[in-house]
Structure formats: C-alpha cells, structure tokens
Amino acid sequence: MAEERTGGGAVSRRRALGMAALAAGTGMATGTGRSGRALAQQGGQRAAWPTQPVRYINVFPPGAATDILSRIWCARMSEVTGQQFVVENRSGSGGTVGQAAIARSPADGYTIGLGSVASLAIAPSLYPSLPYDAGRDFTFVSGLWKLPNLLILNNEVPARSVPELIDLLRRNPGRYSYASSGSGTTVHLSGEMFKRMAGVDMVHVPYRGSAPATVDLLAGRVHMIFDNITGALNHAREGKVRALAVTAAERSPVAPDLPTIAEFLPGYEITSWGSVVGPPGLPPAAVERLSALTRQVLADPDFARSYHENGATTWWTTPAELAGFRGDQERRFAELIRASGARVD
Structure with missing residues (x-):
C-alpha cells in the first residue's frame, strides 16, 4: 500500500535531504536561512515542550516521498524548537507496522509520527484485523501535506x-x-x-x-x-x-x-495525504504547541516551495479537523474497497 515514492528531480532531492540532515539525528547545524530564524523568533520564549529530542516515526521506508516530506518538516521543527526531531522509519504491511508503533508509544509528547491515508483511512477496510483502532488509538495534531x-x-x-x-x-x-x-x-x-x-x-x-x-x-x-x-x-x-x-x-x-x-x-x-499524530493521551500543552508551530512552518513560503518541488501542497488542520477528516476518508474509501473487492489477508 506504500505507493508513495520519490521522483521530484535531483535538485528537489538534494534540497530535501539537505534540510533533513538535522532531523535525521546527525547533529549537523544545517539551518534553512533567514526564514527559519524568523520562525524561531516568532515563537518568542520557548515553552517547556520540547526539552529533549522528539522521535518521529515514519511508517514508510527511507527514500519514499513520505520520507522526504517528513524530513523536510522535521528539519524545520528542529530549527524552530531548538530540539532535534529525529526520523525513525518503521515500515511494513502498508504502513500499519509503524502506525501500531506510534499507538503503543508513551504518551509523553516525545514520540509522534506520520498518520497516512494508507494506514489510517484505507487499512481499516482493507485488512480483516489491525493492531490499532484508527479512530481511537491516536492523538490527532495537524495535517502536513496532500499529494x-x-x-x-x-x-x-x-x-x-x-x-x-x-x-x-x-x-x-x-x-x-x-x-x-x-x-x-x-x-x-x-x-x-x-x-x-x-x-x-x-x-x-x-x-x-x-x-x-x-x-x-x-x-x-x-x-x-x-x-x-x-x-x-x-x-x-x-x-x-x-x-x-x-x-x-x-x-x-x-x-x-x-x-x-x-x-x-x-x-x-x-489524494495521498500525511499528518502528524501521536499515541492517545498526548499532553494538551504539547499538542497545542505542536499544532501552532506546525501552522507557522507550513505557512512559510520557503517551506511551501520545498513541498511543491516534491509534488505536494501544504495542508494544516486543527486536531479536531484532522480527526473528522480521517473518519470521512475512511467511510469514503470503505465504499470503494467493498465495490472493488480489494482485501489483504
């Protein structure tokens, strides 16, 4: 089900991977120029969260379009918060392996990850059983992109x-x-x-x-x-x-x-889409700050351009809007899946 892949051209990949170095945990002080510093300044005095590195679980393999787009966002979030957002790829079974790992993570605000159309909207109707409930086992934070x-x-x-x-x-x-x-x-x-x-x-x-x-x-x-x-x-x-x-x-x-x-x-x-989710019960203060900073980042023209270069458009939502959107998408895809007879045993 992980059909998302790269292909935005050599320039796009170089820029994306360059921006991603910080998020990958290399410790490199990459930076993204004046726009990134401006976003950091907009945040004013940093809140208590995050006070340590944040783990971001990508439910698809390295090198896929979801990986590049995730790393671009993590690199900018690292810059804005002053804490590394480290990408961990946990792929398998159309994204459901990594999605289950997010659901089982501690709800302390330091493990979040990708919520995708494949694993949160299509999988509930495609698989006879899942190791998570797509509607109940996550804290929904914000949309990130549509592709x-x-x-x-x-x-x-x-x-x-x-x-x-x-x-x-x-x-x-x-x-x-x-x-x-x-x-x-x-x-x-x-x-x-x-x-x-x-x-x-x-x-x-x-x-x-x-x-x-x-x-x-x-x-x-x-x-x-x-x-x-x-x-x-x-x-x-x-x-x-x-x-x-x-x-x-x-x-x-x-x-x-x-x-x-x-x-x-x-x-x-x-469309394929990606969002930020966490395990159930994330601290409200962390959710609020993560949502607000994501909105700032996605609104930045340089950031939006980096997504456009990889075929995607930025997509911010409130937590409630994301939860409602996911449910609507599951119902829409369920009808198509039933009509097509698609099933994964």
Whole structure:
C-alpha cells in the first residue's frame, strides 16, 4: 500500500535531504536561512515542550516521498524548537507496522509520527484485523501535506483529454486496462472511483509497486495508471507517456496547466495525504504547541516551495479537523474497497 515514492528531480532531492540532515539525528547545524530564524523568533520564549529530542516515526521506508516530506518538516521543527526531531522509519504491511508503533508509544509528547491515508483511512477496510483502532488509538495534531495522483496513458491510447478517454472507454467496455501499485492503494482506488463516476469498464492489473507497473505501461502491456504525481510527471515531461489530469480537487502547483479530473467529473477527488499524530493521551500543552508551530512552518513560503518541488501542497488542520477528516476518508474509501473487492489477508 506504500505507493508513495520519490521522483521530484535531483535538485528537489538534494534540497530535501539537505534540510533533513538535522532531523535525521546527525547533529549537523544545517539551518534553512533567514526564514527559519524568523520562525524561531516568532515563537518568542520557548515553552517547556520540547526539552529533549522528539522521535518521529515514519511508517514508510527511507527514500519514499513520505520520507522526504517528513524530513523536510522535521528539519524545520528542529530549527524552530531548538530540539532535534529525529526520523525513525518503521515500515511494513502498508504502513500499519509503524502506525501500531506510534499507538503503543508513551504518551509523553516525545514520540509522534506520520498518520497516512494508507494506514489510517484505507487499512481499516482493507485488512480483516489491525493492531490499532484508527479512530481511537491516536492523538490527532495537524495535517502536513496532500499529494495527488496523475492520470497518465501509454502514448498509443487514442485519447488526449479526459472526455476523449471516457468516450473511448464507453465505446470499448473491458478492452482497456489500468495498472496500480497494488490492491487498495490510492493508485488503485483512483481508478475505481474513475470507473464508477464515469460509468466505464476497465480491467485492473495490480503490481507490487509503481516501478514494475510503469515498466509495463511504457511497454504498452497496460494502457494507463493513476500514479503519484512526482514520478509520473517526469515520465510525461520526457514524452514517454501522456498526462491527462490530476486526481486532486484543485490543480497542482507542480503542473498548473493540467486539469483536474473533477473538472469533468464533479466531486472526483483522491489524494495521498500525511499528518502528524501521536499515541492517545498526548499532553494538551504539547499538542497545542505542536499544532501552532506546525501552522507557522507550513505557512512559510520557503517551506511551501520545498513541498511543491516534491509534488505536494501544504495542508494544516486543527486536531479536531484532522480527526473528522480521517473518519470521512475512511467511510469514503470503505465504499470503494467493498465495490472493488480489494482485501489483504
């Protein structure tokens, strides 16, 4: 289910990893320039929290898009608070291994981590049992980013817009296929939502990750994929595939000329997203400060630019808004998962 991956270009990766050095626990005084110092000054006299390093559990592997985006945020939080935010990768089973580790951590404010669409909104309907309750076993703090998927076609498919693709699929039910990085991923469910809302019939071909799916797409063995925007956009810009639209509700700042699918199918929206969560019962003072500092960081133009370079947009919420959003997302994905028959045993 961990379909999120890198692909924002060499410059983006260098900048992201440079910003991440502090958060990775190297002890390097990297800094991020005047904007970072300004944020630190805005905080005024530092509150009691944090008075020691903060462990941030990323539920996906190193090098994935979630890892780069998490480290960018942790590096800036280290700078603003004066305490290191150290990233620990605990991947496995679509993010559920790391998510369970967050839920079981001490509620002292010094272990937090990534709450993702995969492990908090999709997994409850995809797995027959989970080692945590996605709604009750976490303290919800704030959203961090949203990362859309991109609908791309093999160049031999005779469609150059979403309306043309819908017309083609309606005239040829069951003839065209779409790949995914695995059953139950946002890549898969983007296709399922498209099928339902457009009233078309496509064959789903699941793979073990986006890389082999993309290989078959380029070779013409499958016709399309709704892949994470970073890598997919690179292939489109190189002319290897044809990009039609993004799956988010709004156009992406990375590719503003590409329409959204919602412009043709109103109400269509699927994005990968990341948030800050902790174990249940985090101290309210720590939650309040973490939320406020996250809001400051996400509002900084330089920080937002670093997210844009990696295909993401910043996304701040209150704790209550995040909890409500997660519940809404679980209900929305549950319907798609039931209709698709996706299941992980």
